[in-house]
Amino acid sequence: MTMSGIASAPIKRVSDSTSPIRDDHFGYAQARHLLLRAGFGGTDHQIRTLASWGAEKAVDHLVNCEDIPAQSDTPDEFDSAIMRPLTREERMALNRARQTQDENALAQYRTERQRRQRADRRQMREVGRWWLTRMVRSPRPLEEKMTLFWHGHFATSYRTVEDSYHMYQQNRMLRANSMGNLGDLLRGIIRDPAMLRYLNNNQNRKDSPNENLGRELLELFSLGEGHYTERDIKEAARTLTGFTYEDDEFRFNQNQHDQGTKYVLGMQGNMDGDGLVDAILRQEACALFIVFKLYKYLVRDIPFDLSALDSSTRKVILKLAQYFRASSYELKPLIRRLLLSRHFYDPINMGTKIKSPSELLIGSVRSLLVPVRDIGVVADAMDLMGQSVFLPPSVKGWDGGRSWINTSTMFVRQNTLVYLLTGALPNRSLLMRDKSNFDALSLVPSLQRASDLEASDEQIVRELSLLTLGHDDDKVVGSVLKGARGDGEEGTMRKNDAAVRALVLLTSMPEYQLC
Amino acid sequence: MSNHLNPSDVKAYTRRAFLQNSTLFASAALTVPAFLQSSAFALPRPMEGLSSIAGVDEDKILVVIQLSGGNDGLNTLVPFGQDGYQRVRPRIALSANEVLKLDRNGGLGLHGAMSGFKNLYDQGLCGIVQGVGYPNPNRSHFASMDIWHTADTNGTGDGWLGKYIDSQCCGYGSGTPGKNQSQNQDPPPPMIAIGKEAPLMLNGRTQMPVAIEDADMYQWTGDKMGKDLSDAYHEAIEKNSQQSMEDDNKSFLVRTAMDAQVSSTKIRKAVGTESLVQYPNTRLGSQLSMVASMIRAGMPTRVFYVSHGSFDTHANQGGLQGTHARLLQQLSEAVDAFYSDLRAQENDGRVLSMCFSEFGRRVGQNGSGGTDHGTAAPMFLFGPMVNPGLHSRYPSLTDLDNGDLKYTADFRQVYSEILDGWLSAPSKDVLGRGYQHLRVLKS
Numbered sequence: 001m002t003m004s005g006i007a008s009a010p011i012k013r014v015s016d017s018t019s020p021i022r023d024d025h026f027g028y029a030q031a032r033h034l035l036l037r038a039g040f041g042g043t044d045h046q047i048r049t050l051a052s053w054g055a056e057k058a059v060d061h062l063v064n065c066e067d068i069p070a071q072s073d074t075p076d077e078f079d080s081a082i083m084r085p086l087t088r089e090e091r092m093a094l095n096r097a098r099q100t101q102d103e104n105a106l107a108q109y110r111t112e113r114q115r116r117q118r119a120d121r122r123q124m125r126e127v128g129r130w131w132l133t134r135m136v137r138s139p140r141p142l143e144e145k146m147t148l149f150w151h152g153h154f155a156t157s158y159r160t161v162e163d164s165y166h167m168y169q170q171n172r173m174l175r176a177n178s179m180g181n182l183g184d185l186l187r188g189i190i191r192d193p194a195m196l197r198y199l200n201n202n203q204n205r206k207d208s209p210n211e212n213l214g215r216e217l218l219e220l221f222s223l224g225e226g227h228y229t230e231r232d233i234k235e236a237a238r239t240l241t242g243f244t245y246e247d248d249e250f251r252f253n254q255n256q257h258d259q260g261t262k263y264v265l266g267m268q269g270n271m272d273g274d275g276l277v278d279a280i281l282r283q284e285a286c287a288l289f290i291v292f293k294l295y296k297y298l299v300r301d302i303p304f305d306l307s308a309l310d311s312s313t314r315k316v317i318l319k320l321a322q323y324f325r326a327s328s329y330e331l332k333p334l335i336r337r338l339l340l341s342r343h344f345y346d347p348i349n350m351g352t353k354i355k356s357p358s359e360l361l362i363g364s365v366r367s368l369l370v371p372v373r374d375i376g377v378v379a380d381a382m383d384l385m386g387q388s389v390f391l392p393p394s395v396k397g398w399d400g401g402r403s404w405i406n407t408s409t410m411f412v413r414q415n416t417l418v419y420l421l422t423g424a425l426p427n428r429s430l431l432m433r434d435k436s437n438f439d440a441l442s443l444v445p446s447l448q449r450a451s452d453l454e455a456s457d458e459q460i461v462r463e464l465s466l467l468t469l470g471h472d473d474d475k476v477v478g479s480v481l482k483g484a485r486g487d488g489e490e491g492t493m494r495k496n497d498a499a500v501r502a503l504v505l506l507t508s509m510p511e512y513q514l515c
Numbered sequence: 516m517s518n519h520l521n522p523s524d525v526k527a528y529t530r531r532a533f534l535q536n537s538t539l540f541a542s543a544a545l546t547v548p549a550f551l552q553s554s555a556f557a558l559p560r561p562m563e564g565l566s567s568i569a570g571v572d573e574d575k576i577l578v579v580i581q582l583s584g585g586n587d588g589l590n591t592l593v594p595f596g597q598d599g600y601q602r603v604r605p606r607i608a609l610s611a612n613e614v615l616k617l618d619r620n621g622g623l624g625l626h627g628a629m630s631g632f633k634n635l636y637d638q639g640l641c642g643i644v645q646g647v648g649y650p651n652p653n654r655s656h657f658a659s660m661d662i663w664h665t666a667d668t669n670g671t672g673d674g675w676l677g678k679y680i681d682s683q684c685c686g687y688g689s690g691t692p693g694k695n696q697s698q699n700q701d702p703p704p705p706m707i708a709i710g711k712e713a714p715l716m717l718n719g720r721t722q723m724p725v726a727i728e729d730a731d732m733y734q735w736t737g738d739k740m741g742k743d744l745s746d747a748y749h750e751a752i753e754k755n756s757q758q759s760m761e762d763d764n765k766s767f768l769v770r771t772a773m774d775a776q777v778s779s780t781k782i783r784k785a786v787g788t789e790s791l792v793q794y795p796n797t798r799l800g801s802q803l804s805m806v807a808s809m810i811r812a813g814m815p816t817r818v819f820y821v822s823h824g825s826f827d828t829h830a831n832q833g834g835l836q837g838t839h840a841r842l843l844q845q846l847s848e849a850v851d852a853f854y855s856d857l858r859a860q861e862n863d864g865r866v867l868s869m870c871f872s873e874f875g876r877r878v879g880q881n882g883s884g885g886t887d888h889g890t891a892a893p894m895f896l897f898g899p900m901v902n903p904g905l906h907s908r909y910p911s912l913t914d915l916d917n918g919d920l921k922y923t924a925d926f927r928q929v930y931s932e933i934l935d936g937w938l939s940a941p942s943k944d945v946l947g948r949g950y951q952h953l954r955v956l957k958s
Contacts, residue, residue, distance in 0.1 A: 098882070110830070110883070301764075352763065352764055352765070353764070354764050354768070384728070393657075394657050402764070402767060405767070405768065405771050406713045406724070406725070406726050406771065407725045407726060407727075407733075407771060407774050407775035407778060407779075408713070408725070408726035408727055408728055408733065408775075409726070410768075410771050410772055410775045411732065411733055411734065411735060411775055411779070412732075414735055414736075414737070415732070415735065415736045418735075418736040418737055418740075419736070422740070424736055424739070424740075425736070426731070426732045426734070426736045427729070427731050427732055430739055430740070475754065476751065479747045479750055479751045479754070480747065480751075482743070482747055483743050483744045483746065483747020483748065484743075484744070484747075485743075486741070486743035486744075487743075501740065501744055504737050504740065504744065505737070505744060505747055505748060505751070508735065508737055508748055509751060509755075510752070510755065510765065510768035510769045510771070510772045511765055511768065513768050514764060514765060514768070
């Protein structure tokens with residue numbers, strides 16, 4: 001009896017190369033990996049297409065996505081007025097009521113405010129569903145994936161902002177710059193009403209500075225802890241005084257802006273927020289910090305600590321950071337280089353990353369073509385798994401990696417897949433399941449080819465296993481075939497119901513949680 | 516402690532057999548999911564249902580009840596006799612005949628909706644620590660909650676009970692995720708949180724808590740789709756878990772899936788039995804009834820976590836009636852029922868409960884008949900091991916810090932006493948330094 005072969009496996013060096021992968025090394029598995037990481041996975045057909053194109057064309061297709069027409073079938077018109085500020089007349093009436101202690105008028109005001117808050121929470125749910133639907137349908141998956149990256153990076157929660165339209169506006173700003181320039185993103189975020197509200201910069205005035213945004217801008221958004229001093233934070237806050245918003249627009253309140261000389265990150269002058277961004281971009285720590293986070297998001301869950309990394313990964317991170325700085329913080333060349341690199345396709349990085357809730361669910365819909373059934377159920381399930389869009393747990397965003405997984409979220413993950421595949425909910429009887437049609441057999445390539453209509457049951461399970469798990473290990477195929485076919489005779493797997501059962505088993509395997 | 520098999524529990528038997536076999540594969544305890552490592556878990560214990568066994572630490576249980584959102588301490592433990600109280604809270608203050616008085620002359624009473632707590636107090640099962648807080652109070656829900664969860668005033672690091680578990684299994688700090696097992700000591704069984712999240716408090720470096728939102732949901736839906744499918748799944752997980760030796764993500768997922776499967780069976784079975792007493796039909800009532808059922812079923816879990824709220828009563832919080840009153844009533848009825856149940860099980864002596872909130876609220880009411888985020892508030896401890904009555908002293912209503920109460924006890928004093936006196940873990944290892952005990956527990 002052997003010990004699963006770990007000790008005897010030869011130790012292979014991790015590739016430290018950021019040069020492009022050779023086309024003859026870019027096959028089905030690599031194309032699948034690319035689609036999983038630079039998007040939400042794909043169908044067998046999409047994987048084959050990318051594989052046939054070769055690495056460069058495949059990566060360019062994902063990165064240079066503005067050439068692909070954006071979808072037009074999702075409405076993106078939301079009501080900007082639900083949480084509009086009170087008009088001058090309304091404010092005066094309210095003040096009058098307060099002064100005269102007019103309880104009726106005050107009660108009426110409170111009722112009206114509660115009504116608006118309810119309406120706004122409803123709209124927030126709609127915006128959330130709109131975004132999830134966009135992730136499911138977009139022909140530019142990397143754009144959505146990067147928008148989600150920046151949402152987690154510049155984490156802003158509706159719980160504090162309480163204005164769905166501001167959250168929506170921020171989402172659009174992040175999407176428009178998702179693969180643009182880091183400087184534009186930083187300049188955009190310090191003008192973003194939702195962020196200004198979230199980190200209290202609307203209360204950052206020259207006589208009573210509020211350091212919240214200044215601190216997080218350095219600590220979480222650009223440099224990382226240890227690359228600035230407490231003095232830098234105080235000075236950064238001064239540069240941001242008067243950066244506020246009015247209704248849905250950014251406003252620079254000259255009167256509240258500190259016009260004095262600031263000393264921040266080694267720069268000096270009468271700087272404002274843009275001057276602060278310039279100072280940040282001069283720091284070497286900035287490129288390194290962003291590359292670390294992007295690597296963590298797209299490649300592998302690593303600690304923010306160069307000395308804790310294996311030498312190959314360290315070399316790759318440093319090279320990419322240098323490249324990012326040299327290309328003036330343009331994101332596209334950075335992402336392109338990363339996705340093309342040999343390091344990205346090293347076995348250590350393939351099939352080893354824990355899927356985020358969105359990667360799991362959006363990915364399952366996009367690769368298995370299951371019906372979405374009820375996007376509200378999907379959104380609720382994501383919440384149970386710990387990832388509610390527009391409601392990140394804190395300004396740190398989502399920790400990701402193993403923090404997604406506990407015994408409870410494991411069941412939610414498996415059960416939501418059962419729901420998507422069969423329509424059955426864990427707390428309802430099977431009879432009440434959603435009966436939208438799901439053609440599982442259409443996923444089996446050999447059943448789509450006229451010459452292969454006689455595919456064996458085992459062959460069918462094998463192909464479903466490849467699609468879901470990326471391998472067709474005999475042991476897994478054996479168990480799944482037994483479980484899905486039961487006592488049925490050969491040929492049973494050509495029934496849709498049996499194929500669905502096979503998929504229920506395959507997606508409940510712990511390794512389906514990996515991408 | 517020897518285990519005897521319950522023949523009706525065929526699943527447990529098969530898994531147990533499997534685990535005994537699996538020890539042939541490797542000595543590393545990593546093969547065995549955490550939930551099965553404590554041999555007592557898989558099977559009912561011989562001493563099940565009996566009262567506390569002297570000298571057996573494993574028998575002691577801590578139940579944490581979190582009041583989320585910032586509970587208004589002043590309207591919970593009410594200083595109705597003090598002049599400053601009524602004056603600054605004209606709309607929400609409780610008068611002398613709206614409280615349940617705790618002493619003759621001190622002018623302190625529990626909110627009138629808390630007859631359950633008063634009941635426990637009168638039976639000598641309730642200790643109240645007054646004025647609990649910490650230096651430089653943070654008024655953000657998240658930040659302050661993190662501070663209470665980590666026992667660190669920066670709110671960083673692992674959860675304090677997670678650190679406790681770490682300190683039990685491998686010496687705090689020396690563990691790496693998943694590689695916690697020393698040769699001769701079983702790690703403690705995972706802590707259980709009722710809710711969808713594994714709270715930070717229970718997150719350690721080496722062990723993750725089990726989180727259960729709803730026992731009905733805590734199972735694989737595929738099990739309903741026929742025996743073939745169900746068997747194939749369990750077989751695959753078990754086959755997989757024999758190979759999950761490494762600290763890679765796949766092994767981690769396999770172990771979690773195995774933990775989920777095994778705990779699912781046990782927990783749903785435990786929770787499926789009818790309680791010995793009637794619980795109030797509230798969320799907290801059902802959470803505590805689940806905990807009581809798990810204790811009754813003899814699960815060796817030492818820490819349970821439940822939460823109740825939201826106490827974030829910025830507007831219209833009410834006085835004797837209203838939002839806050841309703842929350843307090845739900846709380847006190849549920850805890851009262853919980854201890855009746857434990858007493859009927861003869862398990863009350865094993866169970867210490869601790870009730871806290873991330874902060875209290877400001878002394879004065881705000882313009883909307885509510886209260887804004889404040890500082891110090893009372894903590895409640897329950898169980899026969901508690902020194903009943905009032906501890907520490909009530910913060911002054913006149914000597915304030917910017918309109919906020921000054922704390923008179925540090926919450927870590929309570930934590931340290933629970934660690935040293937109840938969980939038998941040196942509190943210094945967990946909290947980083949010693950704190951003076953308030954003698955809230957009988958020695």
